[in-house]
Amino acid sequence: MNDLDSSTRAAIDAVIAGLARAGYISSRQIATAVFLAQHLQKPILVEGPAGVGKTELAKATAAFLGLPLIRMQCYEGLDEAKALYEWKYAKQLLYTQILKDKLGEELNGVKSLAAAVKRLHGAGDIFFSEQFLEPRPLLRALQQPCGAVLLVDEVDKSDQEFEAFLLEILSDYQVTVPEIGTIRARVPPFVVLTSNNARDLGDALKRRCLHLHIGFPDPKLEQRIIEVKVPGISETLRRQIVALIQQLRREDLRKLPSVSETIDWARVLLLLHAEHLEAAMVRDTLNVLLKFEGDVSAVESKLPAFTDQARRAAGETV
Amino acid sequence: MSGAEARPPDAAAAPAAQALTPPTSSGPLSAPLLHFFQALRDAGLRVSVAESIDAFAAVAVTGFSERDALKDALGLVLAKTLAEKEAFARCFDLFFARDALAALAREATPPSAGGRVEDGSALAEMLLAGDSAALVVAMEKAANSAGISEIGFFTQANIYGRRILDAMGLEALDREIEALHRQGAPEAAARADRLDAQRRRLGEAVRDFVRRQLALHAAGKTRAMREDFLSKAKLTNLDRSDFQRMHGLARVLAKRLASKHARIRRRTRRGQLDLRRTLRQNMATDGMLFRTAWKRQKIERPKVTAICDVSGSMASVARFLLLFLYSMHEVMAGLRAFAFSDRLVEVSDLLEHNDIEPAIAAILREVGFGSSDYGRSLEDFERSGLWLLDHQTSVIIMGDGRGNYSNPRTDILEAISKRSKRVIWLNPEPQSLWGSGDSDMLRYRPYCHYAGVCNSLRHLERAMTDLLEG
Numbered sequence: 001m002n003d004l005d006s007s008t009r010a011a012i013d014a015v016i017a018g019l020a021r022a023g024y025i026s027s028r029q030i031a032t033a034v035f036l037a038q039h040l041q042k043p044i045l046v047e048g049p050a051g052v053g054k055t056e057l058a059k060a061t062a063a064f065l066g067l068p069l070i071r072m073q074c075y076e077g078l079d080e081a082k083a084l085y086e087w088k089y090a091k092q093l094l095y096t097q098i099l100k101d102k103l104g105e106e107l108n109g110v111k112s113l114a115a116a117v118k119r120l121h122g123a124g125d126i127f128f129s130e131q132f133l134e135p136r137p138l139l140r141a142l143q144q145p146c147g148a149v150l151l152v153d154e155v156d157k158s159d160q161e162f163e164a165f166l167l168e169i170l171s172d173y174q175v176t177v178p179e180i181g182t183i184r185a186r187v188p189p190f191v192v193l194t195s196n197n198a199r200d201l202g203d204a205l206k207r208r209c210l211h212l213h214i215g216f217p218d219p220k221l222e223q224r225i226i227e228v229k230v231p232g233i234s235e236t237l238r239r240q241i242v243a244l245i246q247q248l249r250r251e252d253l254r255k256l257p258s259v260s261e262t263i264d265w266a267r268v269l270l271l272l273h274a275e276h277l278e279a280a281m282v283r284d285t286l287n288v289l290l291k292f293e294g295d296v297s298a299v300e301s302k303l304p305a306f307t308d309q310a311r312r313a314a315g316e317t318v
Numbered sequence: 319m320s321g322a323e324a325r326p327p328d329a330a331a332a333p334a335a336q337a338l339t340p341p342t343s344s345g346p347l348s349a350p351l352l353h354f355f356q357a358l359r360d361a362g363l364r365v366s367v368a369e370s371i372d373a374f375a376a377v378a379v380t381g382f383s384e385r386d387a388l389k390d391a392l393g394l395v396l397a398k399t400l401a402e403k404e405a406f407a408r409c410f411d412l413f414f415a416r417d418a419l420a421a422l423a424r425e426a427t428p429p430s431a432g433g434r435v436e437d438g439s440a441l442a443e444m445l446l447a448g449d450s451a452a453l454v455v456a457m458e459k460a461a462n463s464a465g466i467s468e469i470g471f472f473t474q475a476n477i478y479g480r481r482i483l484d485a486m487g488l489e490a491l492d493r494e495i496e497a498l499h500r501q502g503a504p505e506a507a508a509r510a511d512r513l514d515a516q517r518r519r520l521g522e523a524v525r526d527f528v529r530r531q532l533a534l535h536a537a538g539k540t541r542a543m544r545e546d547f548l549s550k551a552k553l554t555n556l557d558r559s560d561f562q563r564m565h566g567l568a569r570v571l572a573k574r575l576a577s578k579h580a581r582i583r584r585r586t587r588r589g590q591l592d593l594r595r596t597l598r599q600n601m602a603t604d605g606m607l608f609r610t611a612w613k614r615q616k617i618e619r620p621k622v623t624a625i626c627d628v629s630g631s632m633a634s635v636a637r638f639l640l641l642f643l644y645s646m647h648e649v650m651a652g653l654r655a656f657a658f659s660d661r662l663v664e665v666s667d668l669l670e671h672n673d674i675e676p677a678i679a680a681i682l683r684e685v686g687f688g689s690s691d692y693g694r695s696l697e698d699f700e701r702s703g704l705w706l707l708d709h710q711t712s713v714i715i716m717g718d719g720r721g722n723y724s725n726p727r728t729d730i731l732e733a734i735s736k737r738s739k740r741v742i743w744l745n746p747e748p749q750s751l752w753g754s755g756d757s758d759m760l761r762y763r764p765y766c767h768y769a770g771v772c773n774s775l776r777h778l779e780r781a782m783t784d785l786l787e788g
Binding site: 012032039040096 | 369
């Protein structure tokens with residue numbers, strides 16, 4: 001038991017390190033999810049506010065596992081033909097032409113109609129065969145010889161019908177093409193679904209997935225994320241940025257600044273050669289953090305106080 | 319209950335944990351996990367069989383002694399919304415807490431010191447040895463045989479505590495202590511004193527354990543009972559204190575209805591050929607285009623217009639109907655809501671911009687508790703609301719149909735019925751009273767696609783489901 005446990009811990013640490021190499025700083029919980037998904041061969045459903053790195057997780061996992069990333073963006077109206085497979089119509093049309101030309105040769109010497117039909121049957125039904133199948137992301141993910149990371153992005157934007165249709169793929173890693181039969185995955189892909197909670201997903205889908213909720217990171221983690229993503233920035237500024245962002249997230253805003261906004265802002269401040277936060281500079285660059293006019297005007301008056309607090313929290317004497 | 323397994327490896331529980339490998343679903347580990355699922359269900363999580371199988375698989379991968387990994391792993395598998403994640407964390411901490419018994423282990427003296435009694439009971443030995451792992455196991459066993467997960471009320475705590483102690487062999491322990499006291503020898507007396515002290519601590523540990531179990535299991539049970547009662551209770555019999563809870567229920571109901579019926583309908587958009595589908599459909603005819611396929615476009619969800627009677631005769635149920643109206647408005651975009659007693663006003667804006675209590679108060683202030691005049695209110699609706707209706711709109715009327723002998727204006731209802739997809743009339747009165755006194759219900763009924771009794775949430779749900787499905 002102890003061996004098993006220490007190996008668990010080591011394995012999770014290895015996942016954290018691997019994701020970090022791919023440029024993704026993960027919490028233990030995220031790493032546990034990736035680790036479990038690998039071992040249980042289950043999809044991960046990632047939920048959380050926009051911009052906390054849900055899509056990024058899939059990309060980093062692909063880099064970490066050394067597998068190709070196959071991405072499928074969901075939207076209202078997405079259907080099987082765009083997600084799974086499509087027949088190559090033009091090719092099929094050509095094939096009928098060729099078939100017509102060859103038909104005479106093929107049926108040479110056949111007397112009755114029944115015999116002709118029999119011979120045609122013998123020629124095999126290649127009209128609906130994998131040759132004429134145009135794989136779309138889902139099918140492509142199943143066909144990869146060494147497996148793949150399949151990212152089903154913003155699954156909440158798709159229709160309920162599509163969600164139901166995903167179930168077969170997610171639980172058995174196979175799809176059924178009526179004309180051909182069932183196609184199984186050679187190596188089950190590592191599936192990541194992301195959702196912004198635009199609508200509630202069905203229970204059936206949730207039941208088949210590991211459910212990972214990524215919230216806003218704690219200050220320590222966020223500092224490390226900035227450290228990795230925006231290398232040239234000084235430690236004091238990094239601390240001040242994170243302290244200020246964490247304060248903003250406590251405000252009652254329409255759209256709270258997310259990790260992606262933090263990174264953008266850090267880049268902006270780096271470009272401006274900022275040494276530390278100043279109220280005027282924060283006000284000028286606020287539109288990087290807050291995306292609604294109402295939010296900006298709501299916090300504008302509090303900015304000097306926030307800036308002071310952030311500097312104090314970062315250990316600087318003001 | 320589990321626990322010995324959840325302790326960190328440095329604790330005394332290590333031998334017990336080792337005895338439990340390999341973790342399989344049929345192995346001894348299944349009991350604690352199954353009890354944990356029960357606790358989660360009581361806390362309101364839906365743990366399906368498939369998910370519990372996943373949980374076993376996850377535990378088989380992570381093992382038990384790494385508490386954080388265990389918590390993360392189980393949380394990933396079992397809790398599927400943010401609210402569930404919070405409930406899960408609370409449950410996990412309660413369930414896998416084992417602090418009370420650690421005190422026992424600390425206080426215990428080494429077994430070698432002190433007069434041994436040949437027929438010392440197993441419990442006494444464990445207590446003196448401070449073998450907390452064995453004690454935990456014994457307590458869990460005793461708790462299970464006492465049926466601890468059935469505990470539902472605070473008042474049962476003492477009974478369950480007593481049952482657990484009995485099952486652990488308290489009686490034998492008491493006899494032993496008494497016997498030691500009678501012996502009178504200083505060694506025996508010392509042993510008796512130690513046993514006494516440990517017995518007290520055991521009592522505390524068990525009480526603590528039972529309290530935790532109560533927190534785990536009881537909250538869910540009482541809540542489930544209360545909600546069941548509320549959903550069946552007549553709206554007229556409910557009092558204000560139930561309002562908050564009712565809001566929650568009504569909201570869940572409205573949400574369920576909305577998501578179930580928010581199916582997107584399709585309509586053919588004229589004039590645009592879908593080339594791929596057309597080619598495909600005509601494969602069989604050698605590419606000759608016999609059949610055409612057209613591009614389709616999605617259109618909006620079904621529309622609902624609700625009209626609610628808030629007059630004096632409806633006073634007792636108006637609040638709850640408005641509550642349902644409010645919940646419906648929260649989950650259905652584009653709901654138009656009207657309220658009336660002697661005249662009719664649109665209240666969609668009030669619902670939109672206010673919290674529930676102020677919204678309802680404002681509506682009642684505006685038009686509430688008057689003497690109802692269905693004729694005039696229907697005229698008002700004809701003027702202000704009839705244009706809203708089209709063949710996709712469902713009209714829901716909630717009222718008793720008692721118009722104080724005014725002109726019922728059934729012709730307007732007929733017009734409404736013709737223009738809309740369907741008219742649903744929900745009446746809080748029992749059917750036997752329809753048409754009695756000033757009730758015009760029987761005169762309105764021919765123009766309704768459905769007219770039904772509705773005086774509890776359950777009625778409401780049934781009526782709405784029947785209708786929206788049809």
